[in-house]
Amino acid sequence: MLAWLWTRLSDGGPEVSISGRALRRFPGREVERLLRARVLIEHPKADxxxxxxxxxxxxxxxxxxxxxxxxxxxxxxxxxxxxxxxxxxxTRFGVDANRLAGQIGASGGLAGAVAAVVDGVWTIGSGPAGRMFMLCDDADRLETPGAILALKSAAAPRPLTVIAKEPEPALVLRLREAGIEVRALADVIKADREGVDRLILDDGRIPTGGVRLVLHRQGQFAVLDGRRLDLPPQMFALFRMLVERSVQRDPVLKAQEIEAQFQRTPREIVRDLRRALVTCGLTEKEVETLVGTVRSRGYRLGLAPSEVVIED
Structure with a gap:
């Protein structure tokens, strides 16, 4: 749905109008989520x-x-x-381009705020290796005078990738010569098994392949297999402890440490964490694997250290 909305925005401009019938092709909960996030804005009904x-x-x-x-x-x-x-x-809906850009960045676990660089181009965050990503609503904007300099200045000193709908091969080559990587929207946004679009890059900077979980400590969220996990503050604090312990020599977070930190019974707060992860879209089976119980000791993250990246 994210790629489809961005394509409609690219084709129709900021005043694009989308009917409720057109949105029926997508999962209802995804439409509701984007309505709550104010990406989709409901307009008065057509008369x-x-x-x-x-x-x-x-x-x-x-x-x-x-x-x-x-x-x-x-x-x-x-x-x-x-x-x-x-x-x-x-029923008619408008699209907030700035919020949609933010949702696309978040779907890939990118860290950082969304910000306009030049007209029609937004920064959508950086990956674990520090590369900056930008999203463009029309590839022609990348050829306007001063655009390349503005993009490189905004990203400096980090390497830069710009995502655009169907960039022409000649433009891709020119920007590559200027030190900017350009990717086609259709190549980097893929639907997961539940039909939800995720930003997936094949260069290891987004959590695919070996890296499955990226924990963003400052942003207080995590991304697991391309799915963003937004947990309540206390649940995130516990999940952060599990993730940070998982990359240490002893990956088990002891029950006594949990109780000392939260002044709650470990079994109860871990139960609440598992429920919160289910609310984020994981199945109960996935959650039981992710937050495992170590009998008589405590709890551990069900991922290998090589599958985890921790970002400040």
Whole structure:
């Protein structure tokens, strides 16, 4: 859905309007999530419909009327040309480009705030190896005077990758010669097994392949297999302790340490952490594996040290 929305934004500009019917192709919970995040902004329902392409009625729009059980966009000349509508056709949504860019960066576990660099180009964060990523709504913007210098200055001294919809090969080559990597949107955003889009890069800087979990201490979130985990403060604090202990010689976080830190029974607070991880979208089986119990000792993260990256 993230890639589809960005493509619609690229094609239609900042005033793009999307119908509720068009959004039905995506998981309902993903649509609800983007509504809550104010990426999708609901507009007043449409009260008229476009005229037939071949019509000479002289109207700018067709009226919408309830006729029996049907909602119709009525043609004044020929009822056979009426369009049968449903409520989703009348519901309209706008897209907040800045928030959408932020969601795309977060889906790949990038750290850092979203910020406009030049018109239509946003920084969306940096990866574990320090590379800066930017998102562009129209590849032509990368060829405007001063754009390359502005992008490189914003990223300096870090290497830079710009993601754009269908960049021309000649542009990719020119920017590569200027020291900027360009990636096509379709190549870096992939749907996971639940149909949710994730930013996936094949260079090891985003958690794919060997690295599965990236913990962002300053941002207070983690990314597991491309899925962002936003936990309540106390749950994040416990999860952080588990992750930090997992890369030490003894990976077991002892029950006594948990109780001393949180003044709560370890079994109860770990139970709450597991529930919070399920709320983030993990299955109960995945959570039991991720936060494992070590009998008579405590708890440990179910990942190898090589699968974990910790970012400040």
């Amino acid at each position: 008229s419909w476009s005229v037939c392409a071949h019509c000479d009625c002289g109207l700018d729009v067709r009226p919408i009327r309830q006729i029996g059980d049907e909602l119709r966009a009525c043609c004044p000349h020929d009822a056979a040309e009426d369009v049968v509508l449903d409520d989703g056709d009348l």
